[in-house]
Amino acid sequence: MFTRTESFKQYIKLYPVVSTLLALNIAIYILTSMPVIGNQLFNLGVHFNLLISEGEYWRLVTPIFLHASLSHLLFNMFSLFIFGPELEQIAGKARFLTIYLLAGLIGNVATYLIHDWNYTSVGASGAIYGMLGAFAALVYYTKNFLPQLKQIIIPIIVIGVIMTFIQPGINTTAHIAGLITGFVIGIIYFHPKRIAAWKKRRNKFKSV
Numbered sequence: 001m002f003t004r005t006e007s008f009k010q011y012i013k014l015y016p017v018v019s020t021l022l023a024l025n026i027a028i029y030i031l032t033s034m035p036v037i038g039n040q041l042f043n044l045g046v047h048f049n050l051l052i053s054e055g056e057y058w059r060l061v062t063p064i065f066l067h068a069s070l071s072h073l074l075f076n077m078f079s080l081f082i083f084g085p086e087l088e089q090i091a092g093k094a095r096f097l098t099i100y101l102l103a104g105l106i107g108n109v110a111t112y113l114i115h116d117w118n119y120t121s122v123g124a125s126g127a128i129y130g131m132l133g134a135f136a137a138l139v140y141y142t143k144n145f146l147p148q149l150k151q152i153i154i155p156i157i158v159i160g161v162i163m164t165f166i167q168p169g170i171n172t173t174a175h176i177a178g179l180i181t182g183f184v185i186g187i188i189y190f191h192p193k194r195i196a197a198w199k200k201r202r203n204k205f206k207s208v
Helices: 008-014 016-032 037-045 049-053 070-091 093-114 125-142 147-166 172-189 192-207
Strands: none
Touching (some): 008 016, 008 070, 016 070, 070 125, 093 172, 125 172, 147 172
């Protein structure tokens, strides 16, 4: 299910939203890595509770597309590359984008509400955990006829949550808030007809 066998051209054609998000995150990282202007762009978009409280509300959204290091970017984009396509297929383009962006946004809002005035953070992790939360909702609906999904997703979520609490420098609030947001939206979005259509598309693609 999460093994990517498409060619580059097929991947872009089949998963345009995921492909766009990947390209956007990579492009922004390259820009923020440039001398002088890179630091200015990064500082303009970073989540900083004090500046948000002073009216710079765009900082609740822009951190979703910023990353502190190459390893940070690669980890999040690898997760998006692997898990995003199936979710885009079943949810549809608009719903997938809604899950991704709302999970990231609510993760940042929760961070603003819970943490001190001097708290700063960046990263797409809240949005990534939102995808995992949506898959958890999918597990809820498909546990009787798609047990392999449960066997894959639940351990990943459990390990991810554990690592969130034990690894230093992690925005735990954004991760958990994103996970919950994705699950709630998934419960609303995923219904038997949409899941059946997704299974039909997957079987058709496999037979090609």
